[in-house]
Amino acid sequence: MSAKRGPDVTTRMLGAGILAWLLPGAGHYALGQRGLAAVFFAAITFAYGTGLAIGGVRDSVNPKTNHWLFLAEIGVGSYTLAGFAGSAYVMRTAPDDVNLMSFYPGSDVAQIYLAVGGLLNLLAILDALARAQTGGLPVFHHELVRGTAAERGAP
């Protein structure tokens, strides 16, 4: 008799990780945790979207302008790739348009929001990986093993 089995742990982790990187909350959604997926999507999209709206794509998603910021933003794959495409388009079509540039204090706040959005999604990716590994629990497998061992009184 063959029981219906889902994908193995490695495949599940890989899928959840890539989906979570592409779109905040998508990894959790694929794992069946719809409520948490909505929370991750809303919180990270809000932070990233607010930063992008205040800063504008021209300088906010541009590795030539600020490569450290871009490194933090790349935590949210699809948003950053779309923003980068927008930034490249603006740089090509209207490179000197002052209306498309952000200045203090807007640029300052935008950078913080974008960086935090990207880094928060890294946290969400790690959480999706952990849940894919443990079948939905918010801890990694080794933490589960250690916890079980501690409950049994093992050293």
Added chain:
Amino acid sequence: MTAPPILLAWIPFVQPIPLPSAARLWMFLPLAACVALVYRATRAYTARELPLATVRTFINIVVGMSLIAILAYAVDEGVRRFWSG
């Protein structure tokens, strides 16, 4: 009634929203709420346990950051008063 031309011409995410200087400090609050929400979500078993835990973490972050700000302000004032003549 027609919208002002500036609103009609505005393209979101391409044209930056001008942020008044006074709003800069207040922008900390929504960001702290996002951080609290995502952090608590990584520790939760279901979304149902989130609201109370998020509020608690949000308050912790705001109080902690306010204390750091007060301390930094006091150090700055102290340096200005006693070291710079």
